[in-house]
Amino acid sequence: VVQITPKDTAMNTWMKVLVMLLTTLCCSFVYWKMLGEKKTSFMLKTYLQKFAPTTVANSTAPPLNALDIPKEPGIFFIETTDRMFPPALVVCSIESAARAYPDRPVYFLMKGLTKNIPINLNSNYTALFLLASLKNVHIFPLSFEHLFKSTPLYSWYH
Structure with missing residues (x-):
């Protein structure tokens, strides 16, 4: 037993x-x-x-050039790859910066973004739409050709 x-x-x-x-x-x-x-x-x-707002004003912004950069201090994030789906850590960092400093503009420059790619609710880029819906976040295409034009780095880039 x-x-x-x-x-x-x-x-x-x-x-x-x-x-x-x-x-x-x-x-x-x-x-x-x-x-x-x-x-x-x-x-x-x-x-x-x-x-979120139904339309995003800065979703089809033209490439950012040196004259467009504001004189007030801002926060810049740069994605230099052609990746259109930023990792969660990047999205969280941008959102945190936007919420921590609501009085400063937060710029996200993306090499993979072109002005022909819409960032709206129906697109596949929901993380970018979420970022663009924050009032102080501005997403711009990053064109190295456009950026280096009329600078000493232009010949180096080509």
Whole structure:
């Protein structure tokens, strides 16, 4: 006859909790990989439709040149790759700067952005739309050709 002690019962309960926790974790991971990204994107668009402006004034801004840079101090972020989906850390940094300094303009210059790419709610670039909906964030295309024109660096760039 096997005798069950209180110690065995406590260990058995602990094992059940551990197995349940691991099962929940695995199911959550599978759900996220299969369906979660689509659902999260839908939830973000729903949120933006409620709280963000319907049009973004600076979504099709022309390339920024030296004359456009304001004299007041601002914060600049530069993406020098052709990547159109900035990592979450970049988006969070820009949003944090915009919220921490609401009286300063925050500029995000992107090499991959052209003036033909709209940043609106229906585009694939929801992170950029979210940033552009902040009143002090301005997103501009970064054209090295345009930037270095009429400077000593132009010959070096070519």
